[in-house]
Amino acid sequence: MTDIFNQVFSGLSIASILLLISLGLAIIYGTVGVINLAHGEFVMLGAYAVWFLEDHFGLGLFPCIVLAFFAVGTLGWVVERLIIRRLYGRVLDTILATWGLGVILQQAIRLSAGAELRYVQMPPGLSAAVHFAGVDVSAYRLFVLALTAILLAVTYVLIFRTRFGMRLRGVVQNPEIARCFGVNTSQIYALTFAYGAGLAGIAGALVSPLKSVSPDMGTGYVVDAFMVVVVGGVQSLLGTVASAGIIGELSGGLAYLSNDTIAKAIVFLGVVVLIRFRPQGLFALRVRRG
Amino acid sequence: MDGQRKHPIWAKLVGYAAFCLVILILPLFITDDYLLNKFARYLVFGLVAMALSISWGYAGILNLGQAVSFGLGSYCMAMALKLRTIPIQTGAEGLPDFMVWNNVKSLPWFWEPFHSYGFAIAAGVLVPTILALLIGTFVFRARVTGVYVSIITLALLVVINLVVIDRQRLTGGFNGLTDLAPLELFGLTFDPYAHATYYLIAVSLGAALFLGLAVVHSKTGLIMQAIRDDENRVRYFGYDVAAYQTFALCLSAAVAGFAGMLYTLVMAFASPTFLAVPVSLSIVIWSAVGGRASLLGSAMGAIIVTGVQGSLSDTPAFLETWTLIMGALFIVVVLFLPRGLISLVDRIPLGGSARRRAAAATVAASRSGINAG
Numbered sequence: 265m266t267d268i269f270n271q272v273f274s275g276l277s278i279a280s281i282l283l284l285i286s287l288g289l290a291i292i293y294g295t296v297g298v299i300n301l302a303h304g305e306f307v308m309l310g311a312y313a314v315w316f317l318e319d320h321f322g323l324g325l326f327p328c329i330v331l332a333f334f335a336v337g338t339l340g341w342v343v344e345r346l347i348i349r350r351l352y353g354r355v356l357d358t359i360l361a362t363w364g365l366g367v368i369l370q371q372a373i374r375l376s377a378g379a380e381l382r383y384v385q386m387p388p389g390l391s392a393a394v395h396f397a398g399v400d401v402s403a404y405r406l407f408v409l410a411l412t413a414i415l416l417a418v419t420y421v422l423i424f425r426t427r428f429g430m431r432l433r434g435v436v437q438n439p440e441i442a443r444c445f446g447v448n449t450s451q452i453y454a455l456t457f458a459y460g461a462g463l464a465g466i467a468g469a470l471v472s473p474l475k476s477v478s479p480d481m482g483t484g485y486v487v488d489a490f491m492v493v494v495v496g497g498v499q500s501l502l503g504t505v506a507s508a509g510i511i512g513e514l515s516g517g518l519a520y521l522s523n524d525t526i527a528k529a530i531v532f533l534g535v536v537v538l539i540r541f542r543p544q545g546l547f548a549l550r551v552r553r554g
Numbered sequence: 555m556d557g558q559r560k561h562p563i564w565a566k567l568v569g570y571a572a573f574c575l576v577i578l579i580l581p582l583f584i585t586d587d588y589l590l591n592k593f594a595r596y597l598v599f600g601l602v603a604m605a606l607s608i609s610w611g612y613a614g615i616l617n618l619g620q621a622v623s624f625g626l627g628s629y630c631m632a633m634a635l636k637l638r639t640i641p642i643q644t645g646a647e648g649l650p651d652f653m654v655w656n657n658v659k660s661l662p663w664f665w666e667p668f669h670s671y672g673f674a675i676a677a678g679v680l681v682p683t684i685l686a687l688l689i690g691t692f693v694f695r696a697r698v699t700g701v702y703v704s705i706i707t708l709a710l711l712v713v714i715n716l717v718v719i720d721r722q723r724l725t726g727g728f729n730g731l732t733d734l735a736p737l738e739l740f741g742l743t744f745d746p747y748a749h750a751t752y753y754l755i756a757v758s759l760g761a762a763l764f765l766g767l768a769v770v771h772s773k774t775g776l777i778m779q780a781i782r783d784d785e786n787r788v789r790y791f792g793y794d795v796a797a798y799q800t801f802a803l804c805l806s807a808a809v810a811g812f813a814g815m816l817y818t819l820v821m822a823f824a825s826p827t828f829l830a831v832p833v834s835l836s837i838v839i840w841s842a843v844g845g846r847a848s849l850l851g852s853a854m855g856a857i858i859v860t861g862v863q864g865s866l867s868d869t870p871a872f873l874e875t876w877t878l879i880m881g882a883l884f885i886v887v888v889l890f891l892p893r894g895l896i897s898l899v900d901r902i903p904l905g906g907s908a909r910r911r912a913a914a915a916t917v918a919a920s921r922s923g924i925n926a927g
Contacts, residue, residue, distance in 0.1 A: 299701045301708075350889050356616050357888050359704055360842060363618075363835060364884035371877040483831055487712045490705045525720035532713045536706065540692040 266399050271520055272513065277405040279512025280412035283505060284467035285485055286492035287419060288460035290504045293493065295436050295456040298348055298358040302366035303489065304482025306336050306461045310468020311477040312373055315382045325387045325473065329411075332469040333462040340461025344454045352453075366482070374479045384472040408470050415466065420501060422459075432456060488515070488528075491535050561900065563771065570767060570850055574760035578753075587747040591820060594752045596860045598817045600853035601759045603840040604766060605809035607852035610841060612770050613802035614699075614782030619707035620837045622714055623682035623807040625829020627814025629718075629725070630681060632824030633665060634674030635734035651733065656723040665724075671739065675815065682811035683804045690800030697796070699785060711834055718826045730825030737819055746822045755816050759853065762809055766849045769805065778802050839884045845894030855894060 289303050300306075313332040317323040323331075343365060351358045390407050393400040423429040434442040435452045443449050467485075475481065488511065496507025511531060518527035577597060584590050602624050609615040636650050649661060667673045689710065693703055718725045726732075736745035744751045769775050777798050780788045789795045818824050827833065837856075844855015859880075866872040891897065 299705065347885060347889065354892070355701055356614075356704070357892065359616065359618075359701060360838065360888045361885050363838070364881045364888065366881075367835065367884070368878055368881035371875075371881065375874060375878075483712065487709050490709060494702060494705065523720070525716040529713045529717050532709055535709075536689070536692050539698055539702075539706070540696050 269399050270401075271517060273399075273401055273405070274520075275513035275516030276509075277402075277408060277512075278516050279508045280409045281467055281471055282485075282488055282492055282512050283508035284412055284415065284463055284470070286489040286496070286504055286508055287416070287501075288463035288467075289486075289489050290493050290496070291419070291463075292457055292460035295432060296344075296348070296453045297352070297355060298362070298457070299355070300457075300460070301359055301363040301486065302343070302369060303362075303460075303464050304484070304486030305366040305369040306340065306464035306482070307468040307471070307485050308373065308477075308479065308482040309339065309369065310336050310465035311384070311472040311481065312377060312382070312468075313465065314469045314472045315384050315477050316377070318384060325384075325469070329466055329469045332465040336465025336468070337458040337462030341454055341458035343461070344457040348457060349450065349453065370479045370482070377479075379479060381476040381478050383476055386473040404473065411466075411470065415463065416501070416505065419463075423501070428452075428455070491531060495535055495538065566767065566850075570763050573850060573854070574756075574763065577756045577759065580756075581749055581752055590749070590752050591747050592864055594746075594755050594820045595817070596857045596864070597752075597755045597759050598813050598820060599837075599840060599856040599860050601755075601762055601816065602810050602813040603837055603844065603852040603856035604759075604762060604849045605806045605813060606837050606841045607846055607849050608766055608770070608809065609802045609806035610838075611845075611847035611849075611852065612775060612782065613778040613799055614785075615799060615803055615806075616701075616704045616838075617707045617803065617806065618704045618834055618838065619709075619711035619714075620806070620810055621829045621831070621834035622685065622707075622711050623810035624814040624817070624833065624837070625714075625718075625824075625826070626682045626685070627678040627811030628818045628824045628828045629731065629814075630668070630674050630678035630811075631737070631815035631818040632731040632734055633668040634671055635737060635818070636731050637665070637669055638735040639733055650726075650731075652726045652729065652731075653723065658723050662724055671737075678815040679808045679811045682807040682814075686804045686807035687800060690796070690803045694796035694799040694803075699799075708831075708834070711829065711831060715826055715830050718829065725826075728826060730823055730827075732823045734818070734822055734824075736822075744819050746820050751819050755820070758812065758816060762812075763849055763853065766809070770849070774798065774801065836880075839880060841894075842884065843887050843894055845896030847893060848896040851894050851896030851899075854896070858895075 285303065285307055288306075289300060292298055292300050292303075310332040313335050314325065314328040317328045317331060318325075347361050347365065348358060351361055386404055390404040392403050394403045394406060421429075423432060431442065431447045432452055434445070434447055435449050439449050471485075492504065492507045492511050495511065496503035496505075514531055514534070515524075515527045518530050521527075580593060581590060584593070602620065605623070606617060606620045609617050639650070649658065650665075653661075668677070689706070693706055698706075719728050721727070736743050736748075738744070742748075742750045744754060770778070777788065777793055778801075781793075781795055781798055785795055788798075814828065817828065836859075840856035840859050841852040842855070843859055844853065845851025863876060863880075866876060887894065893900075
């Protein structure tokens with residue numbers, strides 16, 4: 265029983281990180297129509313931001329998380345202004361441009377921060393285990409779970425309860441009409457991209473104490489996050505949440521039974537089979553056409 | 555095509571023939587075997603970039619997992635060569651050395667048939683093709699297109715790469731398959747520095763270019779291009795869109811698998827880095843830089859980019875920044891030259907189009923004359 269609970273909890277903690285990454289990905293794809301292959305590198309930059317701030321300025325993890333959000337978010341904004349906006353209507357080409365961008369970011373980090381693995385300290389208050397429902401769980405993982413829930417709520421409020429969110433939903437439904445009503449679509453696109461990138465930055469900051477930080481850490485995350493988006497769809501927050509939960513638990517459980525690689529392979533096979541038989545039910549196939 | 559001038563087919567044929575001639579007579583001017591080996595590698599990259607152009611440039615399927623086909627082909631050839639390595643480097647009963655180190659007692663079942671060259675060469679082409687067939691059937695039948703296909707192929711690549719590294723007992727894991735015997739076929743020895751290897755690769759590339767040209771100018775090729783431009787319209791005409799898309803993906807995979815086999819010959823080893831994300835990325839970059847919608851353009855894109863990379867690799871400063879340059883070049887090409895370098899060639903006026911242009915000018919002149927009058 266304890267084993268199962270531990271397993272479920274570890275799956276949840278995988279899922280919460282996955283959710284943060286795929287949430288940004290899904291918001292960017294759903295609104296701007298861009299598949300951001302540099303998303304994994306945004307996660308990596310978030311992790312490096314924490315390492316850099318901790319190493320050079322002795323900052324704790326909490327201010328680092330906030331700074332990572334704004335730093336990576338700003339980068340996302342700049343990227344949208346410089347590259348992405350030239351490619352609206354050329355969906356396949358945005359994949360290429362963001363892939364190229366990912367390569368540049370990876371190499372830039374490798375050249376500036378070094379290719380070796382970096383480690384980030386767990387905040388002292390959270391490194392202990394907490395006795396919870398009869399078992400010991402890591403306090404940090406609980407913190408990650410709670411922060412993910414808060415960010416999810418913030419995203420929900422942002423999209424469904426603010427003026428910005430109303431404009432954003434208008435742009436998703438019909439950009440032309442939204443423009444006719446005076447919505448500055450290009451600003452919405454830039455801010456959405458920045459917000460999605462910022463979420464990736466937070467995800468990176470959150471994983472940094474759990475895993476070693478390296479320039480190519482993003483690739484694995486971005487593939488998993490894409491699986492989440494493919495399964496959950498981009499149209500609903502709930503779909504992304506459910507899908508992150510399913511894939512997180514599945515990866516965790518299968519990894520427990522065999523190993524990480526086999527778990528990944530089986531999840532991938534499952535996703536491909538799923539696409540064949542339930543393409544409409546599980547994700548929206550609304551590919552934008554220019 | 556975007557108002558671009560299209561050259562008549564004879565001009566294309568002349569261009570392709572000239573390219574084949576150049577790569578075939580190149581060994582006459584190169585005495586250094588090491589240099590020839592380098593050029594052979596560039597041509598293999600040209601072949602795999604050309605393969606991507608079939609699915610991406612002509613059928614609109616951006617396969618980000620092209621390295622899967624390339625790597626699987628490479629492993630098929632390497633498995634056959636590994637089994638022929640001289641006994642000192644292998645274990646008892648010809649068991650490959652890494653299996654001995656990993657305590658594998660007998661040859662795994664799927665290694666058995668690789669004792670035969672015929673099987674290995676067929677497998678190098680067929681394994682990637684069958685995989686493409688499976689993926690194509692699952693994905694295209696569900697009418698998944700565009701970016702989702704790219705993501706699924708990318709995920710496939712990452713997963714296969716992880717599995718190959720993970721199953722060290724069966725695949726050699728991280729080290730790949732090294733210490734290979736040279737391929738001996740038809741009384742010729744194809745070792746990395748032999749002229750025979752270079753000619754095999756050059757002839758393969760030439761043949762693949764002309765075969766590819768024949769396919770993309772056939773009716774099937776035209777339908778593929780129509781699907782790329784507007785999938786639904788083709789569907790309304792009653793064509794089986796998924797079948798054509800799957801065909802394009804399979805053909806591309808087959809050529810890439812063949813290129814992978816040749817790469818094993820040139821490198822004399824197979825490594826999981828052959829089927830990793832950076833290789834796939836490079837293939838896409840070569841094809842994009844050369845011209846995704848041109849077989850020759852893609853091939854030349856690969857040769858030019860890797861050629862420049864090869865000549866810069868002697869200077870360490872460039873080696874480190876090379877990835878940065880590539881990434882930036884890629885973005886610039888995607889933004890400002892989406893049809894690649896070959897589109898610059900397309901702007902050169904030729905006899906036929908010049909005549910047409912003159913005719914158009916006459917028509918315009920007479921029209922304005924009418925208006926004036």
